[in-house]
Amino acid sequence: MTVAAPSIPRNVRSSHPSRSRAPHPAFYLVLIVLFAFALGPIVIFVFDSLKSQSQLAADPLGLPLHPQWHNFSDAWSQAAMGAGFVNSAVIVVGTMVGVCVIAGSGAYAMSRLDLPGSGGVMAYLLVSSSLPIQLFLVPLFFLWTRLGLYDTLFGLIIIYWAIFSPFATLLLRSFMISIPHDYDDAARIDGAGEWAVLFRIVLPIAWPGFLTVALVSALSAYNEFLLAVTFIQTNGKMPISTTFFAFQQGFTQNYALISAAGVIMLAPMVILFLLLQRRFVDGITAAGLGG
């Protein structure tokens, strides 16, 4: 498939000399301790979500012997999670589609249309993708207030478009650049226009890149906190992350219900991750390394 950088041959690992002899048992012990460190807190959290308040206080780390399934429905209604999920769905889909369109057309211009001054644009994208949110947060807040975009889902989506696009553009560009120019030259000779070249040749070949971009922006938009808590004020407009935060802050110290709400928020992304883990891991590491 389209590869931007040389990938490491799969057989490299099997020829590692240490693979020929069995590792020391302590080796596995440490791996399992780290395993428990990663997963243990989540498992305890899930257990907590099934306990009653009194059981949680009496036996915080134990098994939920009498699972309180109603905790989930209680948390769902008391934290108004339904509205939170609807808002998050709007934000995630809006962000995903917008980033794919904005970054896709930008990458297309940079890789296939001989954009004049593309070196400068490239440098600009690199710089702007490494600027911290803290630099533009304060004026952006007051600008959004003035433009009527503050406390609107659309306003938050635009911000996500802007901050996720530079990386997505650079990633998609590296996908599109590796498509041989002979393909579209041949198509043009056969009479294909710009749109036909874009939709019939470039997009089908670059789609794994789009899938990665869509997954990374969906996860980032779903989990994002700083901008969501700054730019959405009204309870009914909050995405699930700040709905959960408000519930946790405002509610009593009922950890069982808070845990139940947390498990509900966690579930969709963990399931999606386990289904598509390889693409997730690749996308997130690339995005993380891109800043």
Added chain:
Amino acid sequence: MAFPGGASATVEPPATAPARSDRRQGSKKGGSRRGLIAWLFMLPLIVVNLLVIAGPGVLSVYYSFTDWSGIGGSHFIGIANYRKMFTDSAFGDAFLHNVWWTLFFLIVPMGMGLFGAYLLSRLRRFVTLFRVIYFVPYIVASVVSASIWQSLLSPEHGIGKFLGVNFLGNSSTALPSVAVVNTWSWWGFLVIVFLAAMQGVNPSLYEASGLDGANSWQQFWHVTLPSIRPTLMFLGLMTIIWSFLVFDYIYILTQGGPAGATEVLSTLQYRDAFENQQAGYAAAIGVVLALISGVVVASYQILRRRRDWDI
């Protein structure tokens, strides 16, 4: 420098992406009309970028020289905001907490990530299983992982009860506790990246060192670490940047408290901008944070050009 992720597509980190040239002289027949079309395709990206990032970024620099409160007008006051930082003990404390945080993240999560990746690189089976499980905390939203640990550390029913320590409520334990929570969600990412780098190390180096009688530790120190130095350097410098921008976990878990014990520059900025009506000063803090990451990025670029550093 490449970070092979493992699947079909491998992406160069954008920091090194411009190396490849995509200009093709042959296909330039359309001339300026094609250039115009290309710019039209760029337009959405440029418009949102100017509106959200570049425009407000420039405004931040301007407001950092004013006494703007956030509402109404502002007066130009020169470098007074920047001068204030030197006498403002809240700023000084927050800055020191960021420095402490940076050192912690350069040592603990980096060490754990290296260690975990090294163990996985020598594993024959279950590599994928461990890789996935180590990575799970990274995809948990910060609000949820904060909640997981708030409950675990709670002095009423968590580990805190057994140990008799109010981890998040005590000013001497609060910052390390938040750092541990953030480490939990972060180190799996480092494992994945270090593992990818280690899998790219030339196996003949291990063979040669093995023949010379090197033990596992010597191989790790003299073969693995030098071979992944580009990744090590890159993540080290990124850790410095990310440590100075940390916000989520501190804001969610302690809001900077107790008594400022966990205040960092970004939570201080947040408070000044949205609670204390000191938007000008907050803008100046934002400019300082951008300068810090700019200096780190610039030094990374300079180091990359020096052959002997090999990054």
